[in-house]
Amino acid sequence: MANIRNKIIFLGTGGGGSMVSLQTYSTAGFWVNLEGVDLYFDPGPSAVYKIRQAGLNPDNLKGIFISHKHLDHTGDLNALIEAVHYQFSNKGWNYKDYQVFCPPDVVPYIIENHQKMPGKIVKVRPEQFYRLEHLKIMTTKKLLEKPCYHGNLEQYGYEVRGKQFSFAYVPETFYQSGLFKKLESDILVLNAMAPTNDYPEQLVKIVKEISPQLVILRHWIKRAADYGIKKYAHDLGKATGVKVIAVKDGEVFDFKTASILP
């Protein structure tokens, strides 16, 4: 990939157990270059393969971010840690200049040996600030993927602020009043859930509370794909008055123009 500066590269836009199996939309997660710093979010199954296929170099990553422990978000976490560790372009392995940010209950999912590979594994806490290079990272409050987990799942979204650009990433979650009050970014990468029952309403409330300029919708499960991802995005846009894009595998968002590259 030619110039990835200030871009989000959506290697994977799929989610859920259905897409872990089908891979109609990849569960690879996404790569962000914000003001020269390379970050990776939610490396689900096929992340390393998709990174290499796109011509990106895992050696460059400074941060790997996990929203929650489910397989569609962590399946390739160990593989990605190992890929960064090997540093084929930076003269050999045992590279330490990168960090993993994850909820505490993700740590047991990292193989013991791999826990020693990153410079640091940051067990994130709600509404905390972290530094990575010149970037300021803020976690959201503890989210609620589905009410059936009764708060047992540790799940967070992230806001990444640079000098010029910023964005927020909110994984699939149910809404609660005030959950996102502190998010300030105009660009919101939002994970979709099922297109029926009370799921879409959750997304409407989330978008209304954050009130961004643009929502980039992803994390397509089979039911959302069957419903039609464009229709899904259109519904959400109509209900919120905010511009919503249904992003597909391989598409690239450019912070400078605040749009998906043609």
Ligand SMILES: [Zn+2]
């Ligand atoms: Zn998911």
